[in-house]
Amino acid sequence: MDILKDSLPLFIPLIVVELGLAIIALIHVLKHPNYRFGNKIMWILIVLFIQIIGPIAYFVFGRGDEE
Amino acid sequence: MSGYIAFLKKEFIEDTRNYRLLLMLGLYFIFGVMGPLSAKFMPELIKTFSPNMQIIIEEPSALESWTQFYKNVSSLGLSLTLIIFSNCLSNEYTKGTLTIMLTKGLSRPAVILSKFSSIAVIMTVSFWMCFGVTYGYTAYLWPSEELSHLLFAAFALWMSAMLYLCILMFGCVLFQQAFASILFLLVITLIFSLLGMTDLLSAYSPSFLSSKNIDLISGTVTISEFAIPITISLIMSGVLLFLSITVFNKKQL
DSSP, X not given: OHHHHHTHHHHHHHHHHHHHHHHHHHHHHXXXXXXXXXXXXXXXXXXXXXXXXXXXHIIIIIBOOOO | OHHHHHHHHHHHHHHHHTTHHHHHHHHHHHHHHHXXXXXXXXXXXXXXXXXXXXXXXXXXXXXXXXXHHHHHIIIIIHHHHHHHTTTTTHHHHHHTHHHHHHHTTOOHHHHHHHHHHHHHHHHHHHHHHHHHHHHHHHHHHSTTOOOSSHHHHXXXXXXXXXHHHHHHHHHHHHOSSHHHHHHHHHHHHHHHHHHHHSTTTTTXXXXXXXXXXXXXXXXXXXXXXXXXXXXXXXXXXHHHHHHHHHHHHHOOO
């Protein structure tokens, strides 16, 4: 496990980008309550707990039209 | 020409607002980082979490890191890219936004060409960023290992990505719905991989470009073997783009 702790800085970009995508998608989910299908809670869970693919799925399939 | 540039600008603005650009950059950045890291630390993790498991784990190497890169990008990366861009024309069909611009004098080939160029530029930037990130991480984690043909192997994968974008473009022109164009793409991909399985045609199929990259780096395949698949992909991309334009010219909107 030591080898992992020593190289923790290497993981920071990965974590930052993954969290960034999740947060941007989360903000969008909360601000735009119109979805093509599904509801708010479902999309929040998808966006937060499915790495990478969650935010992509939301922006491609779930995002409703802008009012 | 001015129509092309104006529409290209509109495409880039749309891709930014649609979060497509952001998703692509994020996706490829993550893939770029994940390859080397999982090659380096996965054996360690397996050892820590299941010490009793008796499997032979190879010492992590730079080659393993590139194997991860090609595996991730050619399968999940490319499929997600195509899904992200699958509604590039169907959105315009359903909203009827193209009709207005076409009646105002925008030429039809300009629509297809600028759509394709915007997608190709975004794909190219994301892909080479991914390559750069993997390159940097691999060079840092395995400073003593030298591998040859890295750039050319990545170029071959990029070439096949461009071919798939052309197929997607053609699918989008043929079918109104994004779902149908994805299905069309799947069928073509299936045909390519079936061709790749037969002994006679495997050296010519475009799937050669996205499956033999790591063999090129490890030295089991030579660069000259890539010449024919690259030529075939180039010709096919050109033909597909041309077909998309001709079909779109006659299409009723």
